Each structure stands twice: as C-alpha cells, then as structure tokens.
Amino acid sequence: MKTTTPIQRKMDQAIELLERRFLERSELIRLLMLGIISGENALVIGPPGTAKSQLARAISQLFGSEHWFEYLLTRFTTPDEIFGPVSLQQLKQDQYVRKTDGYLPKAQFAFLDEIFKANSAILNALLSILNERMYFNGREKEAVPLQFLIAASNELPDDDEQLSALYDRFLFRYEVGYLQHASSYEKMFALPKNPLPVVFSLYDVSDIQAAAAEVVIPAPIVYFLYRLKQDMEAKEYRLSDRRWSKIANVWKTSAALHGREQVTIWDTVFTPHMMWDVPEDLPVMRELFERQFTEMIKAELEDELPLRHFGQIADKWKGKESELHAFQFKKEVGAKMGKEALERNRQLLEESRVEIEETARDLRNRLLQWQKREQGLADYILEKNRLIHNVETYTVKYAYLRIEGERLLQQLQKAYRTVFDQEIPGTEYDYTL
Numbered sequence: 508m509k510t511t512t513p514i515q516r517k518m519d520q521a522i523e524l525l526e527r528r529f530l531e532r533s534e535l536i537r538l539l540m541l542g543i544i545s546g547e548n549a550l551v552i553g554p555p556g557t558a559k560s561q562l563a564r565a566i567s568q569l570f571g572s573e574h575w576f577e578y579l580l581t582r583f584t585t586p587d588e589i590f591g592p593v594s595l596q597q598l599k600q601d602q603y604v605r606k607t608d609g610y611l612p613k614a615q616f617a618f619l620d621e622i623f624k625a626n627s628a629i630l631n632a633l634l635s636i637l638n639e640r641m642y643f644n645g646r647e648k649e650a651v652p653l654q655f656l657i658a659a660s661n662e663l664p665d666d667d668e669q670l671s672a673l674y675d676r677f678l679f680r681y682e683v684g685y686l687q688h689a690s691s692y693e694k695m696f697a698l699p700k701n702p703l704p705v706v707f708s709l710y711d712v713s714d715i716q717a718a719a720a721e722v723v724i725p726a727p728i729v730y731f732l733y734r735l736k737q738d739m740e741a742k743e744y745r746l747s748d749r750r751w752s753k754i755a756n757v758w759k760t761s762a763a764l765h766g767r768e769q770v771t772i773w774d775t776v777f778t779p780h781m782m783w784d785v786p787e788d789l790p791v792m793r794e795l796f797e798r799q800f801t802e803m804i805k806a807e808l809e810d811e812l813p814l815r816h817f818g819q820i821a822d823k824w825k826g827k828e829s830e831l832h833a834f835q836f837k838k839e840v841g842a843k844m845g846k847e848a849l850e851r852n853r854q855l856l857e858e859s860r861v862e863i864e865e866t867a868r869d870l871r872n873r874l875l876q877w878q879k880r881e882q883g884l885a886d887y888i889l890e891k892n893r894l895i896h897n898v899e900t901y902t903v904k905y906a907y908l909r910i911e912g913e914r915l916l917q918q919l920q921k922a923y924r925t926v927f928d929q930e931i932p933g934t935e936y937d938y939t940l
Contacts, residue, residue, distance in 0.1 A: 512766060514711050515893060521569050521706045522894075528698050529562050530691040533896040535681050538777055539566060541894060542679045543616075543655040544715050545760040547753060548637055550622075550674070551659045552786065553683035559659040563618035566657070568703040574654075576614035580625045589629055590642070597645075604645040612642040615654045615709065622658040623670055630669045637676035654712060663785060678753050679777075682786040718763035724755060724770045731772065731803055738795045739782070746782065754781050765892065772803040773891035801904055812873050814911055820866045821918040824859055831856055831926045859926060867919040867934045874912050874936065881905055913938055 511519070518540060525536045535551070542549040543566070551559045560577070567575040578589060587593070591610040593603060607613050619625075625633065635641045640651045658677060664670035686692060732755065739746065746754075761774035779792040805814065824831075834852040837844060844852070880887075884902045888895060895901065916936060923931045 514715060514764065515766075517706050517711065518764070519893065524569070524703055524706070525562070525565060528565060529558055530694060530698075531686050531688065532558070532562065532683070535562070535683060537894040537896055538679055538681055538780055539657065541757065541761065541764075541777060542657075543570075544712055544764060545678075545719075545757045546654055546712070546716060547678040547757060548656045548658065548676055549679035549681070550677035551657065551681050551683055552661075552663065553659075554661055554685070557683045557685060559683065560618060560620055563657045563659070565703055567616050567618070569706045570616055570709070571705045574615035574709070575617070576609075576611050577618040577620070578611075579620040580622055580629070582624055582626060584625060584629065586628050586632065590632060590644075602645055604647070607642070607644065607649070611636065611653075612644070612649060612651050615652050617653060617656045619656065619658045621660055622673070623660050623662070623664040625673075627669060630673055634672055634676065637673070654709070675747075675750075678750070678757070678781050680783060681780055682789070715760060715763050719756070719760040722759040722762045722768060722770060724759065727803070727806070728758070728770050728772065728775075731775070731799055735778075735795060735799050738799065739792075742791065742795070744782075744784075744788065744791070750781070754778060757781065761892065761894070771891065772800060772807065773888075775800065776892055776895060801907075804904055805908065808908065812877055812908060812912055814908065814915065817866060817870050817912065817915045817919075820862060821915045821922070824863055824922045825918060827855070827859065828922050828925050831859055835926060835928075856926070859922075863919050863923050864931050864933075867916060867923070867931045870912060870916050870919070871934045871936050874909060874916065877905075877909050877912070881909065 521540060522533075522536055526533055529536060539549055539562070551562075553559060563577065564575075567577075578584070580589075587605075589611050591605040591607040591612065594606050597604040605612075611617055622633075632642060635643065636651050636653060637656060640653055642649045642651050664674050686695070732751065736746070736751065755770075757777070758770045758774040762768070762770045765774070767774075775796075779789060779796045782792040782796070783789045809815065831852075834856060836842075881902070884905055885898045888898050888901045913936070916934070917938070920931055920934060923929070
C-alpha cells in the first residue's frame with residue numbers, strides 16, 4: 508500500500524478516536540471530517556438524544572477547543588448571545604458595534620443546535636457568515652475566520668424564504684437516527700469519557716485547501732458531473748450551479764488529501780449527501796449516483812477488463828451462430844452449395860474459429876488475473892479513498908464486473924460448441940469461485 512502522509516495519519520487517528528465513542532456513526536464521522544478539510548458547512552438532522560452535539564464537541568477537541576463556539580438556539584435567542592454584546596463605549600460615540608471576541612464572528616469552528624429556530628435578526632447575519640465568511644458589524648464588514656460550522660436540527664425548516672436560504676448554505680446534509688444493533692447497546696455503557704487529544708492544527712487544513720486549489724478536474728469527471736446533473740433533472744430534481752461548483756471543490760479537496768493532482772472517481776463517493784433536499788430523496792440520489800459511478804469504474808478499468816470489446820465480439824458470433832451451424836450441417840450431409848457461397852462460409856467459419864478462440868483465451872486469462880486482484884481489493888479501495896467505511900459496497904462492484912466477464916466467456920464457449928461441437932482449447936475456468 509502507498510505510504511501514508513502526516514495528514515492522512517492524523518485523519519486515520521481522528522476517525523479511530525471518534526468511532527470508539529460514537530457507535531454506528533462511521534459514515535457521518537468521515538463526512539464531517541471531509542467537510543472540515545473542505546471548509547464547507549454541515550447540517551445533521553435527527554431526533555434528540557442521537558449525540559449530535561456530543562459529536563460536534565468531540566470534533567472540536569481534535570482541533571483544540573479554544574477555537575470553538577457553540578450555542579442552542581431558541582425563538583427567544585438574541586443577537587447579543589451569538590454575535591456579542593453592543594459596545595457601550597462605541598454607543599456613546601453613536602457607533603453600533605458589537606464586541607465579538609469569544610462569540611461566533613471570532614470562532615474558527617462552531618456548532619449551532621436547533622438552528623432553524625433562530626429569529627430573523629440572527630438569520631440575516633448568519634447568511635453572510637456561512638456563505639461569504641463575512642460579518643457586518645455596524646458599518647464595518649469584518650472577515651470571519653470560521654473554518655467549519657456544524658448545525659443540528661430535530662426537523663427540517665418550514666417553507667420560509669429566510670430558512671430556505673439558510674438551509675442552502677449547508678452543502679453536507681446527513682440524517683441520523685437512534686442506534687440499531689444489539690452490539691452497539693452492549694458497547695454503549697463502556698464508551699470512553701476522557702477528553703480527546705488535539706490531533707490537527709489549522710495549518711493542516713490550510714495546507715490541504717491550498718493543495719486543493721491546484722488540483723485539476725479532468726474531462727471524464729466533468730462529464731460524470733454533467734451526466735449526474737442530467738439524470739437528476741430527468742427526475743425533476745435540480746441543484747444550483749453554485750452547489751455543483753461546491754461539490755466539485757469537495758472532490759478536489761479529497762484528491763489533495765490523498766496526494767493526487769487530479770480528481771478521480773474515488774473522490775466523489777460522498778456526493779449523494781450533498782445532493783438531497785429532504786432525507787426521503789437520499790435513496791434516489793444514491794441510485795442515480797451509483798449508476799454513473801459504476802459506469803465510470805467500468806470505463807477506467809477498460810484496459811484491464813475490456814468488457815465492451817469482449818461483449819461486441821460475443822454478440823457478433825452469437826448473431827452468426829445459426830448460420831455457421833447450418834453450414835457445418837450441410838457439409839456433414841453433403842448438401843450441394845454454390846462455389847461462391849461455399850468459399851464465403853468457409854472463410855467466415857475460419858474467422859469465427861480464430862476470433863472466438865483468441866478472444867475466449869484472452870478473456871479467461873484476464874478473469875484469472877481479476878480473481879487475484881479481488882483478494883487485495885479492500886486495501887486497493889482504501890488507498891483510493893481512505894475515508895470509505897463500507898469497503899464491501901465497492902468490492903461488490905468489482906465482483907459484478909467479473910461476473911459480467913464470466914457471462915461473456917460462457918457465451919463465447921457456447922457459440923464455439925454449437926458451431927464446432929467441442930470445447931475451446933485453453934479456456935478452462937471454474938465458475939463456482
């Protein structure tokens with residue numbers, strides 16, 4: 508496996524520390540870590556008691572809590588509680604300026620619980636903080652050092668223009684529920700409680716973001732994004748150009764995190780969580796994404812297992828199978844044929860013999876190599892994207908490609924038996940593996 512970099516080792520350590528404390532949250536943990544490195548905001552939706560705020564605090568400890576701000580919002584929360592009190596000194600000089608030290612405008616990491624219960628005075632200021640990283644303090648426009656904000660809510664916002672605008676500021680969205688597995692309840696009562704160590708510095712984040720700015724998105728990935736957009740729109744789902752641009756930036760961040768200069772299809776695996784508006788849409792987003800993802804994997808592996816090429820040859824001779832079988836039968840029974848037809852069929856028969864034999868042997872040898880590769884697939888996939896937690900989901904994709912190749916090999920062998928009444932030499936293969 509490729510040698511890990513310091514930032515990758517830190518990421519592995521952070522994920523391991525968090526997974527020990529937060530059960531059945533592996534995907535969410537990885538999503539939030541990618542959000543932090545990307546500088547994009549995340550929204551976690553779920554009922555009370557699902558450890559949303561506890562997870563946010565734990566992540567803050569990994570960066571050092573002095574950079575942290577958190578607050579539980581209600582309808583009665585005032586701007587003073589979030590942005591700081593008005594300076595009485597400045598007020599005497601007819602200047603309405605807030606003292607923001609220790610409040611959200613000075614925080615680098617933040618957690619806002621029940622964010623959609625904020626009133627309009629808070630929402631207006633939050634919009635510019637979340638999107639432009641700017642806070643309007645009196646007449647001055649102050650740059651906000653906010654790197655990442657996690658928000659939580661027990662429910663989605665009402666159909667309100669301000670709330671919808673705020674909702675759109677969260678690129679990452681995740682719905683969390685209560686624990687499901689008995690093993691989790693067995694472990695729940697013995698989880699570690701001690702404070703987490705500081706693992707990251709802000710320089711780690713800025714270094715990755717600087718590298719991400721130089722990452723290139725190659726044409727096949729741009730086309731992948733466009734096909735995904737078309738598939739969504741065909742089902743009447745739409746994302747803004749700004750959102751697609753942010754998604755592409757997350758892909759670039761993932762590539763930089765893995766030491767790549769170009770985005771690959773493996774940098775896109777968390778995309779469905781950046782596409783949905785309501786949690787019920789997530790299965791549809793996954794289906795659309797997985798279809799295009801699998802096609803990209805096929806295309807990338809075309810040199811190793813060119814299924815399209817093998818399929819074309821198999822279909823070609825399947826279409827001529829009856830014609831060639833009839834010719835063989837006529838020869839056996841001594842049926843009369845014109846000289847021109849006889850010569851044409853002889854040439855076609857020899858062409859089929861050579862091409863089917865060569866293709867079947869080539870495909871069989873590639874499938875044997877593919878089987879060996881499958882034995883180390885988990886490590887291969889984690890090298891492509893170490894944030895993947897459900898590796899088996901992707902190893903199955905490779906198994907499906909092998910099965911498709913095996914089907915084509917059987918098709919070639921069947922056509923050969925039909926025409927020549929024998930097995931293809933050198934194409935023995937164990938289909939039971």
